[in-house]
Amino acid sequence: MAEAISTTAEILPKAYEPHEVEKRWYSFWEQKGLFMAKITDEKRPYSIVIPPPNITGSLHMGHALNNILQDILIRYKKMAGYNVLWVPGTDHAGIATQNVVERQLAAEGLDRHTVGREKFIERVWQWKEESGGQIINQLKRLGCACDWSRQRFTMDEGLSRAVREVFVRLYREGLIYRGDYIINWCPRCHTALADLEVEHETHKGNLYYIRYPYAEGTGYVVVATTRPETMLGDTAVAVSPEDERYKNVIGRNLILPLLKRVIPVISDSYVDPSFGTGALKITPAHDPNDFEIGLRHKLPTVKVMDETGHMNDEAGPYRGLGRYKCRKKVVADLEAEGLLEKIEPLEHAVGHCYRCKTVVEPTLSKQWFVSVKRLAERAVVAVETGQTRIIPKTWENTYFDWMHNIRDWCISRQIWWGHRIPAWYCDTCSEVIIDTEAPVRCPKCAGKNIRQEEDVLDTWFSSALWPFSTLGWPEETRELKLFYPTSVLITGFDILFFWVARMLMMGLHFMGEVPFKDVYIHALVRDAEGQKMSKSKGNVIDPLIIMDKYGTDAFRFTLAAFAAQGRDIRLSEQRIEGYRHFINKVWNAARFVLMNVDGCQTVEVLRPAPRLSLENRWILSRLKEVIVQVREGLEDYRFNDAAQALYQFVWREYCDWYLEMIKPTLYLTEDQEARNAAQQVMLSVLSASLRLLHPFVPFVTEELWHYLPGSTGSIMEAPFPEGKDYPEDLESEEQMGLLMDVITGIRNLRSEMNVHPAQKVNVIMLSGDAAGRALISVHEGSIRTLARVENLEIRADGDRPRGAVSYITDQVETYMLLQGVVDITAETARLQKEAVKLQTELKRVQNKLANSDFLERAPAAIIAKEKDKVQEFVARLEKIEANLKRLKNVQV
RNA sequence: GGGCGGAUAGCUCAGUUGGGAGAGCAUCGGCCUUACAAGCCGGGGGUCACAGGUUCAAGUCCUGUUCCGCCUACCA
Numbered sequence: 018m019a020e021a022i023s024t025t026a027e028i029l030p031k032a033y034e035p036h037e038v039e040k041r042w043y044s045f046w047e048q049k050g051l052f053m054a055k056i057t058d059e060k061r062p063y064s065i066v067i068p069p070p071n072i073t074g075s076l077h078m079g080h081a082l083n084n085i086l087q088d089i090l091i092r093y094k095k096m097a098g099y100n101v102l103w104v105p106g107t108d109h110a111g112i113a114t115q116n117v118v119e120r121q122l123a124a125e126g127l128d129r130h131t132v133g134r135e136k137f138i139e140r141v142w143q144w145k146e147e148s149g150g151q152i153i154n155q156l157k158r159l160g161c162a163c164d165w166s167r168q169r170f171t172m173d174e175g176l177s178r179a180v181r182e183v184f185v186r187l188y189r190e191g192l193i194y195r196g197d198y199i200i201n202w203c204p205r206c207h208t209a210l211a212d213l214e215v216e217h218e219t220h221k222g223n224l225y226y227i228r229y230p231y232a233e234g235t236g237y238v239v240v241a242t243t244r245p246e247t248m249l250g251d252t253a254v255a256v257s258p259e260d261e262r263y264k265n266v267i268g269r270n271l272i273l274p275l276l277k278r279v280i281p282v283i284s285d286s287y288v289d290p291s292f293g294t295g296a297l298k299i300t301p302a303h304d305p306n307d308f309e310i311g312l313r314h315k316l317p318t319v320k321v322m323d324e325t326g327h328m329n330d331e332a333g334p335y336r337g338l339g340r341y342k343c344r345k346k347v348v349a350d351l352e353a354e355g356l357l358e359k360i361e362p363l364e365h366a367v368g369h370c371y372r373c374k375t376v377v378e379p380t381l382s383k384q385w386f387v388s389v390k391r392l393a394e395r396a397v398v399a400v401e402t403g404q405t406r407i408i409p410k411t412w413e414n415t416y417f418d419w420m421h422n423i424r425d426w427c428i429s430r431q432i433w434w435g436h437r438i439p440a441w442y443c444d445t446c447s448e449v450i451i452d453t454e455a456p457v458r459c460p461k462c463a464g465k466n467i468r469q470e471e472d473v474l475d476t477w478f479s480s481a482l483w484p485f486s487t488l489g490w491p492e493e494t495r496e497l498k499l500f501y502p503t504s505v506l507i508t509g510f511d512i513l514f515f516w517v518a519r520m521l522m523m524g525l526h527f528m529g530e531v532p533f534k535d536v537y538i539h540a541l542v543r544d545a546e547g548q549k550m551s552k553s554k555g556n557v558i559d560p561l562i563i564m565d566k567y568g569t570d571a572f573r574f575t576l577a578a579f580a581a582q583g584r585d586i587r588l589s590e591q592r593i594e595g596y597r598h599f600i601n602k603v604w605n606a607a608r609f610v611l612m613n614v615d616g617c618q619t620v621e622v623l624r625p626a627p628r629l630s631l632e633n634r635w636i637l638s639r640l641k642e643v644i645v646q647v648r649e650g651l652e653d654y655r656f657n658d659a660a661q662a663l664y665q666f667v668w669r670e671y672c673d674w675y676l677e678m679i680k681p682t683l684y685l686t687e688d689q690e691a692r693n694a695a696q697q698v699m700l701s702v703l704s705a706s707l708r709l710l711h712p713f714v715p716f717v718t719e720e721l722w723h724y725l726p727g728s729t730g731s732i733m734e735a736p737f738p739e740g741k742d743y744p745e746d747l748e749s750e751e752q753m754g755l756l757m758d759v760i761t762g763i764r765n766l767r768s769e770m771n772v773h774p775a776q777k778v779n780v781i782m783l784s785g786d787a788a789g790r791a792l793i794s795v796h797e798g799s800i801r802t803l804a805r806v807e808n809l810e811i812r813a814d815g816d817r818p819r820g821a822v823s824y825i826t827d828q829v830e831t832y833m834l835l836q837g838v839v840d841i842t843a844e845t846a847r848l849q850k851e852a853v854k855l856q857t858e859l860k861r862v863q864n865k866l867a868n869s870d871f872l873e874r875a876p877a878a879i880i881a882k883e884k885d886k887v888q889e890f891v892a893r894l895e896k897i898e899a900n901l902k903r904l905k906n907v908q909v
Numbered sequence: 910g911g912g913c914g915g916a917u918a919g920c921u922c923a924g925u926u927g928g929g930a931g932a933g934c935a936u937c938g939g940c941c942u943u944a945c946a947a948g949c950c951g952g953g954g955g956u957c958a959c960a961g962g963u964u965c966a967a968g969u970c971c972u973g974u975u976c977c978g979c980c981u982a983c984c985a
Contacts, residue, residue, distance in 0.1 A: 032947070217982080224985080242985060292984050306983045366982085411913070415980070418912070422982090510980080541979090578933085579922080583914070585978090587921060595934060598947045609944030657923075661932070676944080684943095761951090767939095768951040774940045805942085858929080865929095870965040879928055879966090886929075 029611060029724065033604035033717060035568030042719045043157055051733050052162045054102035056495050063099035064500035065091060066484050067163065068508050068516070069171065070156075071110035072149035073117050078542035078588065079509055080152070081159060081560040085573050086539055086580060086656060087507050088161045092712040093651050095162070096737035102500050103162060104487045106169035107152065109145075111435040111476040112206055112372045118144050118434075134433050141434050155561065160569055160715045162733075169487045171479040172436070179486035180436045180479050181453040183527065188451045192388050193428075195440075195449075199301075199308035200427050202380040203370040204326030204340075208431040209384050211475060212424060213515055215368040215377050222365055224293065226358040227351055229254060232270035232279050238263075239358050241293025243365055244303075245351070246344040248273065249332045250321040251280055253299040255310060258284040260295050274356045275347065276333055285310050302381040318381055324431075326378055340378070385429040385438060385472065392522035393420045399521060405531045408654055409582045412510060412538050419514050426519075428475045435473030443467050481519035484532035501528060505535040513538065537654045541585045542576075563593060570714035571597035577713050578660040599664060600717055603710065606672050607721045610703050613683045614696050614726060630691065631756075631796065633698040634749040636675040639666060640702055641743035647709050648740065660713055667706055674757065675699070678799050700725070705738040755789070756796055759831055762824030763804035766833045769847070770822060777807035781818050783830040784811070793829070822847070823900055827892035845904050852897050859890040
């Protein structure tokens with residue numbers, strides 16, 4: 018056995034070195050198939066589908082936090098005895114991916130149109146095979162326990178089939194339609210965008226006041242606009258029906274400047290009389306509101322721009338100009354004609370493409386839509402009735418708000434990379450055919466001139482099906498039966514609408530059940546200054562670099578410890594460094610234990626026996642408490658509480674107090690039985706701590722697990738500790754409390770008297786309480802060790818020693834003898850300070866107890882507590898004052 | 910415009926049924942005590958944004974104000 022001890026010390030280096038360890042254990046887990054769910058397992062199921070990262074993505078802080086939290090839950094539930102499944106996968110990310118490949122082509126002097134659709138798609142697939150797996154490897158780096166055998170991609174054959182199936186069913190139910198509608202157009206990406214894909218930003222612009230002359234007679238109406246170039250598409254001017262100023266103008270005709278078209282003045286309650294001049298120019302083809310007004314008044318629509326943002330034939334002399342050049346020229350021409358009244362600066366919101374930040378152009382266009390009203394209603398009810406809980410609850414309001422005001426979802430995109438819409442047009446008879454498979458001939462006219470819709474679906478369309486499409490839908494698979502609805506979805510609030518709401522709608526519609534029971538919305542990771550991390554700001558902290566520098570476990574623990582609900586995380590490297598120290602502490606605690614286990618060969622959970630000594634009973638009782646806290650924290654998604662509880666327990670209680678306290682027993686005692694007990698307890702608490710820590714810091718715990726005597730297999734297969742195995746022991750906690758208080762008191766005296774840490778001191782303790790004296794006496798060894806005491810005398814009563822400084826509690830008076838002369842002035846000051854503090858406290862409590870209202874209305878337990886305090890304070894004060902008197906006498 | 914969140918120690922933040930203000934980091938002082946200097950021991954530091962109210966009792970509940978964030982929206 019002596020050999021074994023020295024080997025352990027050699028095997029475990031002084032400091033934890035994460036890199037080699039991390040690599041080794043991840044492949045170990047994968048090889049042993051520990052991440053794989055078993056469909057035949059009879060344990061209770063617990064399932065999560067990953068929010069699929071874009072294949073173009075590289076791991077950022079948001080991914081890291083998101084996936085670490087999922088991994089913590091997955092590992093916890095697995096150890097807690099569930100049949101867990103974590104489905105991983107990636108998203109094809111239509112626009113983003115297409116942009117990447119287009120950029121590649123551009124570098125070669127090509128573009129997608131010269132290459133052609135088929136070849137282009139091939140290129141994208143090729144790119145995906147070569148570079149699209151990057152993010153997956155980065156997730157592995159994080160330690161994610163995903164079932165990689167079930168990895169999916171939104172463009173997989175199976176998922177594509179689900180997409181077509183959903184499209185066809187919705188179409189046949191009348192929930193998908195095609196129509197002319199005003200949509201947001203990105204002139205750079207050449208595609209329609211859903212409302213959600215438009216980001217609004219405040220811009221400093223101008224409000225131009227333009228005169229529209231009457232067609233008959235003299236005079237003009239002045240309209241105000243921020244976008245003068247759209248006037249070329251105006252088909253009316255609207256005023257408010259309640260606006261007295263324009264009462265006689267309604268129904269008259271105006272001459273549209275520059276193009277000289279005749280347009281009417283109409284009245285519509287949408288117009289706000291207080292803004293601008295109260296007259297609004299109406300451009301139905303280039304403004305969503307104007308479009309609605311145009312519908313109401315049956316106005317013609319005139320599109321003046323093409324899909325690249327350039328003016329078209331309808332713009333007459335402005336044809337071919339870019340929209341901003343055109344704006345300049347229109348303004349200049351108006352000015353020249355004396356029709357520009359004035360220009361005022363104005364801040365207003367401008368929509369941008371969420372992908373490329375180009376200013377979007379509202380444009381009239383033929384697109385496919387999902388009619389979402391009915392679907393949304395059901396999804397609202399599901400949350401209202403608690404079938405799905407949104408956590409933190411505050412997000413429910415945001416969700417309801419959005420769902421109640423939801424507008425139809427534009428699902429067609431004019432790009433090539435994505436699920437091509439399963440619609441075909443017959444050129445012979447104009448029939449539209451919607452089917453999951455391509456038709457050979459037109460079912461109506463039997464013609465063969467059939468071509469498929471060019472557009473593809475919004476990427477979020479396939480994402481919306483993710484919870485059931487990844488489990489095999491539309492087949493009725495055993496996976497679906499077992500793991501749907503999934504247990505929880507973990508995501509950031511930024512995709513609550515994009516994704517979560519739509520999954521709820523689709524899940525309810527096609528599965529008849531919510532896709533997940535809980536939705537946990539986690540924080541946003543910001544930089545140390547609270548700024549959102551972004552490449553353009555240059556404040557991005559790269560998780561991969563962090564993991565290189567500090568190790569994955571330190572990184573994981575940091576994020577978990579800061580993942581408080583409802584608040585963003587401000588991350589700085591300093592903090593991660595702090596938690597690296599914690600990982601190292603765990604490492605060294607284990608190192609210490611392993612160096613001192615001798616022949617102890619068991620890591621069995623040890624039931625606290627009454628025969629165990631105080632510190633052993635105490636640490637087991639504390640362990641019970643931390644188990645409860647960790648479990649509750651994880652069940653309630655309070656990751657920070659769970660992590661903090663572990664941090665405190667392992668470092669402060671286990672390392673600082675418990676291990677220090679048993680050192681004499683381990684080193685010196687002749688009592689073999691006591692030593693064995695200490696060894697068993699320290700080992701079993703270490704074992705439990707490692708298991709509790711494992712979901713947070715999987716690598717270091719797995720590494721240490723294999724050094725524990727008697728451990729078998731992976732720590733992932735070990736049971737998560739249960740509170741019921743460790744009865745709480747209040748007596749031991751109370752007694753330990755007294756000892757810790759006295760020891761801290763002596764340490765304090767030493768420090769204040771500048772006693773060198775290596776120097777031992779002599780102490781006399783007085784206590785009128787026999788039980789207290791017995792306790793101190795039994796544990797005087799601990800006091801000697803932890804407070805560095807040479808001679809310790811325990812008395813019931815008697816003269817207070819001269820030449821001593823004191824620490825007074827209500828139960829024990831502790832005197833530390835000084836070798837030289839006590840500085841009476843300093844000691845008096847010290848005691849007086851203490852006395853004043855106590856008197857203030859005492860007074861406060863006494864006032865409370867003097868209040869008859871308090872005595873009448875406060876619960877008995879609270880009153881009793883206050884009374885206890887009075888007793889304690891009075892006892893301490895009396896003793897301190899007695900000491901002060903003695904000091905005074907000495908002085909005299 | 911509507912909505913939500915935040916304001917607690919120098920910094921970053923906990924504080925879940927209202928009952929004597931906490932942690933980490935930083936700082937100061939002392940220690941290379943044979944697991945760990947990525948460590949050990951000790952100390953200092955807060956009118957819990959402001960003003961009212963409810964209550965025996967408010968960081969915690971209510972109202973208002975100020976200052977920061979964020980989301981959302983069809984004021985041209």
